[in-house]
Amino acid sequence: MPVIAIIGAGPGLGAAAALKFGREGFAVALIARNRDKLAALEQALAADGIAAKAYPGDVSDREALVAALGLAAEELGPIEVLQYSPVPSSQFLRPVLDTTAADLRAATEFSILGPATAVEQVLPGMLERASGTIVFVNGSSAVTPNGKVAGTSVAFAGESAYGAILHDAVAAQGVQVRQLIIPGAIGGGDPLFDPDALAERLWQLHIVPGPFRVTVGDAPA
Numbered sequence: 237m238p239v240i241a242i243i244g245a246g247p248g249l250g251a252a253a254a255l256k257f258g259r260e261g262f263a264v265a266l267i268a269r270n271r272d273k274l275a276a277l278e279q280a281l282a283a284d285g286i287a288a289k290a291y292p293g294d295v296s297d298r299e300a301l302v303a304a305l306g307l308a309a310e311e312l313g314p315i316e317v318l319q320y321s322p323v324p325s326s327q328f329l330r331p332v333l334d335t336t337a338a339d340l341r342a343a344t345e346f347s348i349l350g351p352a353t354a355v356e357q358v359l360p361g362m363l364e365r366a367s368g369t370i371v372f373v374n375g376s377s378a379v380t381p382n383g384k385v386a387g388t389s390v391a392f393a394g395e396s397a398y399g400a401i402l403h404d405a406v407a408a409q410g411v412q413v414r415q416l417i418i419p420g421a422i423g424g425g426d427p428l429f430d431p432d433a434l435a436e437r438l439w440q441l442h443i444v445p446g447p448f449r450v451t452v453g454d455a456p457a
Contacts, residue, residue, distance in 0.1 A: 237287065239312045241265040241305060243295060243354055244322025248422050249373070251277055252431035253319060253438050258286030260439065265308035265315070266290045267301070268322070287312075295322050295350035296342070305357040314365065315358045317442055320351045321373035328387030335386040347391035348398060355402065359411070366410030369442045372399045376419035379451070396449075403448040414441040417451040428452055 240257045242250050245266035254264045258281060266274050266281075266288055274290035281288040289312060293304030309315055328343040355370060362368030377385050378392035396415060403413035416437060420429045427433060429452065441450060 237263045237313060238316040239263045239265060240317040240319060241267060241308055241315045242319045243267045245277060249321060249431050249434055252435035254281055254288055256435040256439050263312045264288040265312055267293050267304050269294045296345045298353045301353050302357055305354060314361050316368050318354060318358050318370045320354055324388050329385045332383040332386035339387050340390055343387035343391035348394040351395055352398060362411045363409055369412040371438060371441055372415045374415060374417055376417060379417055400448050412445060413448060415449045416441060417449060419451060419453060
């Protein structure tokens with residue numbers, strides 16, 4: 237059974253993606269900080285017949301993240317899809333004049349070193365199998381700097397650059413690196429940003445090869 241690891245699994249997009257991939261035959265590794273919320277999500281997915289297991293881990297704690305991904309691969313099997321979609325901390329969403337160097341350091345840990353750590357764990361196996369998908373999920377500040385959310389703007393830009401050059405490096409080796417830009421509030425009433433609709437977009441990014449970046453709401457290329 238193929239495995240998807242969802243880093244930042246929660247009750248919104250993470251739960252919807254877990255349900256979508258689970259119904260498509262995937263086992264689901266749920267990775268996030270909050271043990272209680274992970275346990276509740278694991279139970280909800282099990283009630284829907286989805287093989288899911290919780291692996292607590294903080295993306296800002298690289299050792300914990302490595303351990304969570306390693307245990308998931310050991311217990312569920314090789315990770316075929318990695319989804320990196322944790323929700324940024326409120327400290328990364330401050331205006332630029334209120335953003336400190338410490339804020340930027342924390343945002344960098346979260347949005348650059350965190351995904352790079354995760355990729356280091358799953359990419360060698362994907363390259364060996366010549367199969368796999370890595371998906372980064374970001375808001376619009378990853379593309380257009382926004383001084384109202386300076387931490388994410390700076391760190392998401394770094395995450396985007398990392399993903400884009402990674403895409404170019406591995407595309408010919410059977411591994412996809414994709415980015416889904418969501419320029420709106422998830423679950424805010426617009427059907428484009430409904431969690432189930434976004435989960436379907438994530439599924440399509442996995443099964444249909446394409447460019448690195450896809451933006452929700454853009455017309456098809």
